[in-house]
Amino acid sequence: xxxxxxxxxxxxxxxEATLSHLTLVVIxxxxxxAIGVPLGMLIVQRAALRNIALGVASVFQTIPxxxxxxxxxxxxxxxxxxxxxxxxxxxxxxxxxxLRNTYVGLTGIDxxxxxxxxAMGMTEAQILFRVRFPLxxxxxxAGIRTATVIxxxxxxxxxxxxxxxxxxFIFRGVAMVSDAVILAGAIPAAxxxxxxxxxxxxxxxxLEVV
Amino acid sequence: xxxxxxxxxxxxxxxxxxxxxxxxxxxxTLVADIxxxxxxxxxxxxxxxxxxxxxxLLKLINRLLLPTDGQVWVQGRATADWDPxxxxxxxxxxxxxxxxxxxxxxxxxxxxxxxLEKWDTSRTAARVAELLTLVGLDPGxxxxxRPHELSGGQRQRVGVARALAADPPILLMDExxxxxxxxxxxxxxxxxxxxxxxxGKTIVFVTHDLREALLLASRxxxxxxxxxxxxxxxxxxxxxxxPEVQAxxxxxxSLPGARA
Numbered sequence: 001x002x003x004x005x006x007x008x009x010x011x012x013x014x015x016e017a018t019l020s021h022l023t024l025v026v027i028x029x030x031x032x033x034a035i036g037v038p039l040g041m042l043i044v045q046r047a048a049l050r051n052i053a054l055g056v057a058s059v060f061q062t063i064p065x066x067x068x069x070x071x072x073x074x075x076x077x078x079x080x081x082x083x084x085x086x087x088x089x090x091x092x093x094x095x096x097x098x099l100r101n102t103y104v105g106l107t108g109i110d111x112x113x114x115x116x117x118x119a120m121g122m123t124e125a126q127i128l129f130r131v132r133f134p135l136x137x138x139x140x141x142a143g144i145r146t147a148t149v150i151x152x153x154x155x156x157x158x159x160x161x162x163x164x165x166x167x168x169f170i171f172r173g174v175a176m177v178s179d180a181v182i183l184a185g186a187i188p189a190a191x192x193x194x195x196x197x198x199x200x201x202x203x204x205x206x207l208e209v210v
Numbered sequence: 211x212x213x214x215x216x217x218x219x220x221x222x223x224x225x226x227x228x229x230x231x232x233x234x235x236x237x238x239t240l241v242a243d244i245x246x247x248x249x250x251x252x253x254x255x256x257x258x259x260x261x262x263x264x265x266x267l268l269k270l271i272n273r274l275l276l277p278t279d280g281q282v283w284v285q286g287r288a289t290a291d292w293d294p295x296x297x298x299x300x301x302x303x304x305x306x307x308x309x310x311x312x313x314x315x316x317x318x319x320x321x322x323x324x325x326l327e328k329w330d331t332s333r334t335a336a337r338v339a340e341l342l343t344l345v346g347l348d349p350g351x352x353x354x355x356r357p358h359e360l361s362g363g364q365r366q367r368v369g370v371a372r373a374l375a376a377d378p379p380i381l382l383m384d385e386x387x388x389x390x391x392x393x394x395x396x397x398x399x400x401x402x403x404x405x406x407x408x409x410g411k412t413i414v415f416v417t418h419d420l421r422e423a424l425l426l427a428s429r430x431x432x433x434x435x436x437x438x439x440x441x442x443x444x445x446x447x448x449x450x451x452x453p454e455v456q457a458x459x460x461x462x463x464s465l466p467g468a469r470a
Contacts, residue, residue, distance in 0.1 A: 116309030119272055119382075120323055120372075121298035134313045209313040 006180040014169070018188045021165035024083065024158060025151050025192075028090035032151075033144055036095050040102025040140070041128065050103070057096040065093065065154045069161045086155070086163030093154050094147035101143025105136030138208040145200035152193040156185065166192075221247040221283075222380060222412040223271055228280035230266055240266040241436040244280075250379075253406050253413040255423040257458065258433035264416040267433070268382050271414060272301045285379070299323055302373030302381040302411075306388045308365040310357040316342070316368050317353040323376040341371040346401060363394035370402070374409070383415045387422065399425055420458045423447075432458070 007014065043050035060068070068089045072079045078088045109132055117127045159167025169185030225246040231239045241263040248254050256264040269275040270282045273289040281288040289297060310319050317338045318325075324334040339349040345367040357365055366386055373381055387395045387402075403426050406413055417423055423430050424444045432439040432447075434454045442450055448459050 110307075110309070110312075112305055112307040112309035113311060115274070116303065116305060117311070119274060119298055119301075119303035119305075120326075121295045122326065123295055126326070131311060 003180040003183045007184055014184055017166050017168055021155055024155050024165050028087050028094060028151055029148055032091045032094035032098055036098030037102050040099050043103055044106050057099050060092040061096045065157050081162045083163045085161055086158035090151050090155055094151050097143045097146040102140045105139030106132045109135050135209055138204050141204045148196045149193050156189050222250045223248040224283040226281045228277045228282055230275060231278045239436055250412050251410050253426055253428045255415045255427035255430045256433060257423045257430055259418055262433040263436040264433050265384055268384055268416055271382055272298050300378050302378045304369045304373045304383045304386040306385045308369035310365055310368055312357050316355050319368055320371045320375055327376055341374055345371045362390050363398060381411050381413045385417055420462055
């Protein structure tokens with residue numbers, strides 16, 4: 001069977017898997033951003049917490065994704081089979097690029113600008129929210145973009161623990177030794193990644209301060 | 211008011227046996243045992259080579275640094291007793307790279323302290339226009355520009371306008387014209403010299419350029435390795451018999467045509 005025939009015959013199912021994949025990614029990214037950005041802001045001033053946070057986030061990145069999904073299954077409350085476990089794993093994966101870019105973006109600001117802000121009598125909070133954060137925004141978004149692209153890829157593996165998404169086709173295709181079935185999962189996943197990269201890249205350039 | 215406080219009224223800024231070390235335990239002392247009184251309306255130039263401690267003295271005035279020993283008095287109160295935010299908002303500060311906020315327009319940069327002080331918008335806008343005109347920039351043309359759309363000289367003009375925004379009685383300037391090309395630098399020095407006289411503010415100006423010091427100062431204080439070498443009127447400065455003064459004087463001679 002040619003891939004095109006397969007795509008056409010299963011278009012409804014593919015679309016459904018794509019939407020479920022996208023939902024998985026969006027939920028994971030919203031959570032990862034909600035944790036990563038504030039945490040990145042917090043560790044600007046706290047060296048001890050900084051080392052722990054960046055260290056832990058780096059460790060999660062080094063665990064092979066399939067293994068991480070596996071490790072989470074027996075964990076109470078967040079573990080088990082299904083979407084919830086998958087989202088937890090995806091969040092852990094996405095955290096490092098967001099956390100790191102937030103921290104580096106907030107600290108990599110021209111020292112003359114920060115000194116001027118301090119000398120003009122801005123409070124710590126005003127410097128963080130009115131100077132550091134707007135200037136770091138494009139860089140933070142670059143971290144979110146990297147994390148999104150990674151998450152779209154890693155989310156295909158979530159099918160292994162019953163979370164659904166485009167990985168379902170890939171695993172089924174591997175089992176059936178059918179390129180057409182594998183591609184039915186792989187092509188939409190790749191297109192999603194490219195699309196996310198383009199959209200977030202565009203937003204990033206819009207927010208860039210020259 | 212006791213006698214001591216009465217005597218203070220004369221000087222806006224006073225260093226009382228001030229020493230600043232990077233840390234109490236470290237032997238690295240940036241300025242040592244400085245005593246210096248700066249009168250209201252004076253343009254005091256702190257002259258010295260790199261590492262002589264002049265920028266440190268400046269930062270001690272607006273409490274970017276606190277003395278390790280001794281006290282710095284600003285407007286009748288030791289900096290340690292000032293709320294740092296209040297103190298800094300009453301002191302204008304201009305630095306070499308201008309340090310303009312790249313994400314703000316020129317008008318937002320100049321209007322920052324008024325905005326922090328919660329002035330209403332129309333009062334801030336009027337003040338911004340007034341200041342841009344004062345520093346020689348047409349408000350209509352420049353208000354909406356971003357710092358990256360300005361030349362180095364224009365950026366420094368905005369830096370000066372920003373420092374003056376809330377009409378602070380004291381202005382600190384750390385080599386404000388140091389990074390400019392020689393022609394623009396001379397232009398700004400001349401204009402600023404006129405402006406300084408008109409404003410009547412207490413100005414502490416840091417430079418390593420003797421020519422600039424002679425042009426702007428009402429008094430020159432020469433620093434060497436964290437200590438005051440001499441304090442003199444500009445017209446007397448070159449006659450001082452001290453090797454460091456002579457070294458600076460020699461730097462004048464080495465520039466052909468530098469003596470206007």
